[in-house]
Amino acid sequence: MDVDYFHFxxxxxxxxxPPMTNKRTMTLNLSDAEMSALEVLAEKKDLNKTVVxxxxxxLYQMVDQRMREGKKLFIEDELTKDKSELMFI
Amino acid sequence: MExxxxxxxxxxxxxxxxxxxxxxxxxxxxxWTDSWKPEIERFRQRLEKDGVAREKWPQDLHWxxxxxADATRTVLAYQRFALVCExxxxxxxxxxxxxxxxxxxxxQGKPLVYIDFVSTAPWNxxxxxxxxxxxxxxxxxxxxxxxxxxxxxxxxxxxLHSLSQAEKFYRKTxxxxxxxxxxxxxxxTYFEMTEAQxxxxxxxxxxx
Numbered sequence: 001m002d003v004d005y006f007h008f009x010x011x012x013x014x015x016x017x018p019p020m021t022n023k024r025t026m027t028l029n030l031s032d033a034e035m036s037a038l039e040v041l042a043e044k045k046d047l048n049k050t051v052v053x054x055x056x057x058x059l060y061q062m063v064d065q066r067m068r069e070g071k072k073l074f075i076e077d078e079l080t081k082d083k084s085e086l087m088f089i
Numbered sequence: 090m091e092x093x094x095x096x097x098x099x100x101x102x103x104x105x106x107x108x109x110x111x112x113x114x115x116x117x118x119x120x121w122t123d124s125w126k127p128e129i130e131r132f133r134q135r136l137e138k139d140g141v142a143r144e145k146w147p148q149d150l151h152w153x154x155x156x157x158a159d160a161t162r163t164v165l166a167y168q169r170f171a172l173v174c175e176x177x178x179x180x181x182x183x184x185x186x187x188x189x190x191x192x193x194x195x196x197q198g199k200p201l202v203y204i205d206f207v208s209t210a211p212w213n214x215x216x217x218x219x220x221x222x223x224x225x226x227x228x229x230x231x232x233x234x235x236x237x238x239x240x241x242x243x244x245x246x247x248x249l250h251s252l253s254q255a256e257k258f259y260r261k262t263x264x265x266x267x268x269x270x271x272x273x274x275x276x277x278t279y280f281e282m283t284e285a286q287x288x289x290x291x292x293x294x295x296x297x
Contacts, residue, residue, distance in 0.1 A: 044198075046200075047242050055200065
Protein backbone atom coordinates (compact mmCIF):
# COMPACT_ATOMS: atom_id res chain seq x y z
CA MET A 1 0.00 0.00 0.00
CA ASP A 2 1.34 3.44 -0.93
CA VAL A 3 1.87 5.81 1.98
CA ASP A 4 0.84 9.40 1.42
CA TYR A 5 3.89 11.11 2.95
CA PHE A 6 2.29 14.56 3.03
CA HIS A 7 -1.12 13.51 4.31
CA PHE A 8 -0.39 14.83 7.81
CA UNK A 9 0.77 18.17 6.47
CA UNK A 10 -2.35 18.68 4.38
CA UNK A 11 -4.46 17.78 7.38
CA UNK A 12 -2.72 20.27 9.62
CA UNK A 13 -3.53 23.09 7.18
CA UNK A 14 -7.19 22.79 8.13
CA UNK A 15 -6.55 23.84 11.70
CA UNK A 16 -6.21 27.34 12.99
CA UNK A 17 -2.67 28.11 14.03
CA PRO A 18 -1.34 29.30 16.36
CA PRO A 19 -3.69 28.91 19.30
CA MET A 20 -4.79 32.36 20.39
CA THR A 21 -5.32 33.50 23.93
CA ASN A 22 -8.42 35.67 24.36
CA LYS A 23 -7.84 39.41 24.02
CA ARG A 24 -9.36 42.17 26.11
CA THR A 25 -10.56 45.46 24.70
CA MET A 26 -9.77 49.00 25.90
CA THR A 27 -10.37 52.52 24.63
CA LEU A 28 -7.31 54.68 24.07
CA ASN A 29 -7.55 58.48 23.96
CA LEU A 30 -4.73 60.18 22.07
CA SER A 31 -3.93 63.79 21.23
CA ASP A 32 -3.74 64.82 17.57
CA ALA A 33 0.06 64.72 17.71
CA GLU A 34 0.08 61.26 19.30
CA MET A 35 -2.43 59.91 16.80
CA SER A 36 -0.42 61.42 13.96
CA ALA A 37 2.78 59.80 15.23
CA LEU A 38 0.96 56.48 15.58
CA GLU A 39 -0.34 56.72 12.02
CA VAL A 40 3.12 57.53 10.64
CA LEU A 41 4.63 54.56 12.48
CA ALA A 42 1.86 52.24 11.32
CA GLU A 43 2.42 53.34 7.72
CA LYS A 44 6.22 53.02 7.95
CA LYS A 45 6.15 49.61 9.61
CA ASP A 46 3.32 48.21 7.50
CA LEU A 47 1.26 47.50 10.64
CA ASN A 48 -2.14 48.49 11.91
CA LYS A 49 -2.33 50.94 14.83
CA THR A 50 -3.29 48.29 17.37
CA VAL A 51 -0.21 46.24 16.52
CA VAL A 52 2.04 49.32 16.82
CA UNK A 53 0.73 49.91 20.35
CA UNK A 54 1.20 46.26 21.27
CA UNK A 55 4.74 46.28 19.85
CA UNK A 56 5.50 49.42 21.85
CA UNK A 57 4.25 47.78 25.05
CA UNK A 58 6.31 44.64 24.44
CA LEU A 59 9.44 46.69 23.77
CA TYR A 60 8.89 49.00 26.75
CA GLN A 61 8.36 46.08 29.11
CA MET A 62 11.48 44.28 27.83
CA VAL A 63 13.65 47.38 28.12
CA ASP A 64 12.26 48.16 31.58
CA GLN A 65 13.01 44.63 32.76
CA ARG A 66 16.59 44.73 31.43
CA MET A 67 17.20 48.10 33.10
CA ARG A 68 15.85 46.83 36.40
CA GLU A 69 18.42 44.04 36.09
CA GLY A 70 21.10 46.74 36.01
CA LYS A 71 21.65 46.79 32.25
CA LYS A 72 22.03 49.95 30.16
CA LEU A 73 20.56 50.85 26.80
CA PHE A 74 22.79 52.47 24.18
CA ILE A 75 22.17 53.87 20.71
CA GLU A 76 25.14 53.40 18.37
CA ASP A 77 25.84 55.50 15.30
CA GLU A 78 26.53 52.90 12.62
CA LEU A 79 28.99 55.18 10.82
CA THR A 80 31.00 56.76 13.64
CA LYS A 81 30.41 53.97 16.21
CA ASP A 82 29.62 56.72 18.75
CA LYS A 83 27.41 55.44 21.53
CA SER A 84 24.92 57.41 23.55
CA GLU A 85 23.08 56.06 26.55
CA LEU A 86 19.31 56.13 26.47
CA MET A 87 17.96 57.23 29.84
CA PHE A 88 14.60 55.85 30.96
CA ILE A 89 12.55 57.30 33.77
CA MET B 90 -2.91 28.49 27.96
CA GLU B 91 -4.62 27.52 24.71
CA UNK B 92 -3.96 24.67 22.31
CA UNK B 93 -4.55 23.82 18.64
CA UNK B 94 -4.56 20.44 16.98
CA UNK B 95 -1.86 19.63 14.43
CA UNK B 96 -0.63 16.44 12.83
CA UNK B 97 2.74 14.75 12.76
CA UNK B 98 3.79 11.78 10.68
CA UNK B 99 4.20 8.62 12.72
CA UNK B 100 6.72 5.81 12.06
CA UNK B 101 4.26 3.95 9.80
CA UNK B 102 3.69 7.06 7.69
CA UNK B 103 0.25 7.72 9.14
CA UNK B 104 -0.90 11.04 10.54
CA UNK B 105 -0.88 11.25 14.32
CA UNK B 106 -2.77 14.00 16.14
CA UNK B 107 -0.67 16.33 18.29
CA UNK B 108 -1.33 19.31 20.57
CA UNK B 109 0.29 22.66 19.96
CA UNK B 110 0.35 24.80 23.13
CA UNK B 111 0.76 28.58 23.02
CA UNK B 112 3.18 28.61 25.96
CA UNK B 113 5.84 26.46 27.60
CA UNK B 114 4.40 25.43 30.95
CA UNK B 115 6.18 24.14 34.04
CA UNK B 116 4.89 20.71 33.03
CA UNK B 117 6.54 20.99 29.60
CA UNK B 118 9.81 22.01 31.24
CA UNK B 119 9.51 18.99 33.56
CA UNK B 120 9.03 16.77 30.49
CA TRP B 121 12.17 18.28 28.96
CA THR B 122 14.13 17.67 32.18
CA ASP B 123 12.88 14.12 32.67
CA SER B 124 12.88 12.81 29.12
CA TRP B 125 14.93 14.92 26.68
CA LYS B 126 17.80 15.85 28.96
CA PRO B 127 18.80 12.31 30.05
CA GLU B 128 18.65 11.12 26.45
CA ILE B 129 20.81 14.04 25.29
CA GLU B 130 23.27 13.29 28.10
CA ARG B 131 23.47 9.59 27.14
CA PHE B 132 24.07 10.62 23.52
CA ARG B 133 26.81 13.02 24.57
CA GLN B 134 28.52 10.26 26.59
CA ARG B 135 28.32 7.91 23.59
CA LEU B 136 29.92 10.55 21.36
CA GLU B 137 32.72 11.01 23.88
CA LYS B 138 33.23 7.26 24.29
CA ASP B 139 33.33 6.77 20.50
CA GLY B 140 35.85 9.58 20.16
CA VAL B 141 33.67 11.59 17.75
CA ALA B 142 35.29 14.96 17.01
CA ARG B 143 33.51 17.85 18.77
CA GLU B 144 32.81 19.68 15.53
CA LYS B 145 30.68 16.71 14.43
CA TRP B 146 28.49 16.74 17.54
CA PRO B 147 24.99 18.18 17.21
CA GLN B 148 25.52 21.90 17.82
CA ASP B 149 22.52 22.34 20.11
CA LEU B 150 23.43 19.73 22.74
CA HIS B 151 24.00 22.45 25.36
CA TRP B 152 20.63 24.21 24.93
CA UNK B 153 18.92 24.40 28.29
CA UNK B 154 15.16 24.86 27.80
CA UNK B 155 14.63 25.14 31.52
CA UNK B 156 16.79 28.31 31.58
CA UNK B 157 15.24 29.67 28.39
CA ALA B 158 11.72 29.18 29.73
CA ASP B 159 12.60 30.83 33.05
CA ALA B 160 14.27 33.84 31.43
CA THR B 161 11.34 34.60 29.12
CA ARG B 162 8.30 33.66 31.22
CA THR B 163 7.01 37.17 31.89
CA VAL B 164 8.43 38.99 28.88
CA LEU B 165 5.70 39.98 26.38
CA ALA B 166 8.22 40.23 23.53
CA TYR B 167 8.67 36.46 23.61
CA GLN B 168 6.18 33.82 22.60
CA ARG B 169 6.82 30.23 23.45
CA PHE B 170 5.29 27.07 21.97
CA ALA B 171 5.26 23.41 22.96
CA LEU B 172 4.25 20.47 20.79
CA VAL B 173 2.95 17.36 22.55
CA CYS B 174 2.05 14.03 20.96
CA GLU B 175 1.10 10.74 22.61
CA UNK B 176 1.59 12.41 25.97
CA UNK B 177 5.24 13.25 25.30
CA UNK B 178 6.89 16.56 24.54
CA UNK B 179 7.96 16.51 20.87
CA UNK B 180 9.06 20.05 20.16
CA UNK B 181 9.72 23.50 21.64
CA UNK B 182 10.05 26.93 20.09
CA UNK B 183 10.90 30.38 21.40
CA UNK B 184 10.30 33.44 19.20
CA UNK B 185 10.76 37.17 19.65
CA UNK B 186 8.34 39.74 18.23
CA UNK B 187 10.21 43.00 18.71
CA UNK B 188 13.99 42.71 18.48
CA UNK B 189 14.37 42.02 14.76
CA UNK B 190 13.20 43.59 11.55
CA UNK B 191 13.48 42.55 7.93
CA UNK B 192 16.87 42.69 6.19
CA UNK B 193 15.83 41.77 2.65
CA UNK B 194 15.35 44.89 0.52
CA UNK B 195 11.65 44.10 -0.03
CA UNK B 196 10.95 44.07 3.71
CA GLN B 197 13.79 46.16 5.13
CA GLY B 198 12.92 47.52 8.58
CA LYS B 199 9.55 45.81 8.74
CA PRO B 200 8.77 43.70 11.80
CA LEU B 201 9.01 39.95 11.65
CA VAL B 202 8.82 36.98 13.96
CA TYR B 203 12.40 36.11 14.89
CA ILE B 204 12.89 32.46 15.83
CA ASP B 205 15.36 32.44 18.71
CA PHE B 206 15.34 28.68 19.32
CA VAL B 207 13.49 25.69 17.93
CA SER B 208 14.10 22.09 19.01
CA THR B 209 12.70 18.66 18.34
CA ALA B 210 12.87 15.77 20.81
CA PRO B 211 15.98 13.55 20.57
CA TRP B 212 13.90 10.50 19.48
CA ASN B 213 12.65 12.46 16.44
CA UNK B 214 16.12 13.37 15.21
CA UNK B 215 17.94 11.36 12.55
CA UNK B 216 21.27 12.56 14.01
CA UNK B 217 20.32 10.97 17.37
CA UNK B 218 18.65 7.73 16.36
CA UNK B 219 18.23 5.41 13.37
CA UNK B 220 14.44 5.45 13.32
CA UNK B 221 12.93 8.84 14.26
CA UNK B 222 9.57 8.48 16.02
CA UNK B 223 7.78 11.46 14.44
CA UNK B 224 8.50 13.39 11.26
CA UNK B 225 7.44 16.99 10.73
CA UNK B 226 8.01 18.63 14.13
CA UNK B 227 10.34 21.27 12.69
CA UNK B 228 8.07 22.01 9.72
CA UNK B 229 5.00 22.35 11.92
CA UNK B 230 6.82 24.73 14.29
CA UNK B 231 8.10 26.90 11.42
CA UNK B 232 4.55 27.02 10.08
CA UNK B 233 3.39 28.13 13.53
CA UNK B 234 5.92 30.98 13.40
CA UNK B 235 4.55 32.00 9.99
CA UNK B 236 0.95 31.90 11.23
CA UNK B 237 1.90 33.88 14.33
CA UNK B 238 3.54 36.45 12.05
CA UNK B 239 0.31 36.73 10.07
CA UNK B 240 -1.80 36.95 13.21
CA UNK B 241 0.43 39.80 14.46
CA UNK B 242 0.07 41.68 11.20
CA UNK B 243 3.64 40.87 10.04
CA UNK B 244 2.32 39.19 6.86
CA UNK B 245 4.14 35.88 7.40
CA UNK B 246 7.62 37.40 7.61
CA UNK B 247 10.02 35.38 9.77
CA UNK B 248 13.80 35.38 10.33
CA LEU B 249 16.40 33.32 12.14
CA HIS B 250 20.08 32.54 12.53
CA SER B 251 20.77 28.89 11.78
CA LEU B 252 23.31 26.50 13.21
CA SER B 253 25.32 25.18 10.27
CA GLN B 254 23.89 21.66 10.71
CA ALA B 255 20.34 22.98 10.24
CA GLU B 256 20.97 25.26 7.24
CA LYS B 257 19.78 22.69 4.70
CA PHE B 258 16.41 22.45 6.45
CA TYR B 259 15.79 26.21 6.25
CA ARG B 260 17.17 26.53 2.72
CA LYS B 261 15.53 23.47 1.11
CA THR B 262 12.56 22.42 3.23
CA UNK B 263 11.42 25.92 4.20
CA UNK B 264 12.70 27.68 1.03
CA UNK B 265 13.89 30.67 3.06
CA UNK B 266 16.30 33.22 1.60
CA UNK B 267 19.90 32.71 2.69
CA UNK B 268 21.50 36.09 3.50
CA UNK B 269 24.87 34.55 4.34
CA UNK B 270 26.92 34.52 7.54
CA UNK B 271 26.19 37.32 10.00
CA UNK B 272 29.47 38.66 11.38
CA UNK B 273 27.50 40.42 14.10
CA UNK B 274 26.05 37.15 15.39
CA UNK B 275 28.63 34.34 15.76
CA UNK B 276 28.94 34.19 11.95
CA UNK B 277 25.75 32.11 11.85
CA THR B 278 23.90 32.11 8.54
CA TYR B 279 20.86 34.39 8.60
CA PHE B 280 17.67 33.26 6.85
CA GLU B 281 14.55 35.23 6.13
CA MET B 282 11.11 34.36 4.75
CA THR B 283 9.08 36.91 2.80
CA GLU B 284 5.30 37.17 2.58
CA ALA B 285 5.36 35.40 -0.81
CA GLN B 286 7.62 32.62 0.48
CA UNK B 287 5.36 32.22 3.51
CA UNK B 288 2.31 31.83 1.26
CA UNK B 289 4.11 29.15 -0.75
CA UNK B 290 5.43 27.39 2.36
CA UNK B 291 2.03 27.13 4.00
CA UNK B 292 0.10 26.13 0.89
CA UNK B 293 2.37 23.43 -0.46
CA UNK B 294 3.91 20.36 1.15
CA UNK B 295 7.52 21.16 2.08
CA UNK B 296 10.30 19.72 -0.02
CA UNK B 297 12.13 16.75 1.48
